[in-house]
Amino acid sequence: MRRRAPVKTFATRPRPEPRASRPCPLCGRIGPVPLWDCGGFSFASCRGCGLVQQDPQPDPAAVASRYDGEYLAYEEANQLAYRDLELLALADLGLPEPGSPLFAERRPAGSRPRALDVGCATGALLDALRDRGWDAAGVELCAPAAAYGRARFGLPIHAGDLASARFPDASFDLVHASHLIEHLSDPASFLDEVGRVMAPGAILVLATPNADGFQARLLGSRWRSAIYDHLYLFSLRTLRAMLESRGFRVEREVTWGGWAAGLKPAFLKAPLDAWAKRSGRGDVMAVLARKAR
Ligand SMILES: [Zn+2]
Numbered sequence: 001m002r003r004r005a006p007v008k009t010f011a012t013r014p015r016p017e018p019r020a021s022r023p024c025p026l027c028g029r030i031g032p033v034p035l036w037d038c039g040g041f042s043f044a045s046c047r048g049c050g051l052v053q054q055d056p057q058p059d060p061a062a063v064a065s066r067y068d069g070e071y072l073a074y075e076e077a078n079q080l081a082y083r084d085l086e087l088l089a090l091a092d093l094g095l096p097e098p099g100s101p102l103f104a105e106r107r108p109a110g111s112r113p114r115a116l117d118v119g120c121a122t123g124a125l126l127d128a129l130r131d132r133g134w135d136a137a138g139v140e141l142c143a144p145a146a147a148y149g150r151a152r153f154g155l156p157i158h159a160g161d162l163a164s165a166r167f168p169d170a171s172f173d174l175v176h177a178s179h180l181i182e183h184l185s186d187p188a189s190f191l192d193e194v195g196r197v198m199a200p201g202a203i204l205v206l207a208t209p210n211a212d213g214f215q216a217r218l219l220g221s222r223w224r225s226a227i228y229d230h231l232y233l234f235s236l237r238t239l240r241a242m243l244e245s246r247g248f249r250v251e252r253e254v255t256w257g258g259w260a261a262g263l264k265p266a267f268l269k270a271p272l273d274a275w276a277k278r279s280g281r282g283d284v285m286a287v288l289a290r291k292a293r
Pocket residue numbers: 024025026027028029046047048049050051
């Protein structure tokens with residue numbers, strides 16, 4: 001197992017859960033073309049739009065029950081490294097500072113712009129955003145992680161999915177979701193709910209694996225993001241198409257990571273990382289989108 005998949009990310013093992021083929025959430029086509037056999041689960045590519053999707057898809061209720069204490073242990077061990085990567089991505093995307101006139105013109109004098117992190121894990125990123133002047137709130141499906149973030153950072157973190165938090169319309173100036181959308185059974189409905197809680201002109205930042213990246217193409221079923229927990233794997237093109245179809249306008253895109261740490265030969269890492277970033281073939285991508293007014 002270790003030789004076959006040296007760099008896969010945290011993953012649930014395939015379980016005997018109900019699974020069914022579903023219409024593509026981007027274009028509605030059924031019957032995608034088989035792409036990768038990962039041993040116990042498979043990915044396929046949509047004939048209509050090219051969106052990479054697990055096929056068949058595991059039952060949504062079963063998916064929601066996977067994120068437990070084991071996930072918290074993984075997140076707690078990695079929270080500062082992930083926070084720093086997320087802050088770098090936000091800087092790369094040119095996220096405006098909370099004091100920007102962009103936010104000030106819409107908020108009561110003296111109030112802070114509001115940031116929501118969906119899938120906030122331990123809340124480490126929100127803690128950093130709050131230090132920078134944001135009013136921070138989180139949503140986290142893994143209840144032990146949400147409890148950890150409330151206790152350690154004193155952050156308001158709702159345990160559950162975004163819809164169950166029942167935020168009022170137009171609550172947030174920034175919504176951030178890193179490595180979340182690829183886990184969702186219904187990414188289109190998620191984006192609709194995100195759009196509902198965003199103020200007009202607010203910013204959405206999404207980060208997710210890049211199915212059109214160099215590593216995905218090279219490694220196929222052995223790619224670290226070809227895991228059972230990832231239900232949809234986007235490219236820049238399919239992510240942009242889905243965002244536009246739900247009323248967002250993509251303004252900036254970045255990809256990064258050409259060669260995973262631990263992959264041999266190691267001397268390829270620096271030049272491939274630089275090339276991937278220039279070419280859009282990086283392993284992970286982030287986009288900054290705005291809600292159309
Ligand atoms: Zn499709």
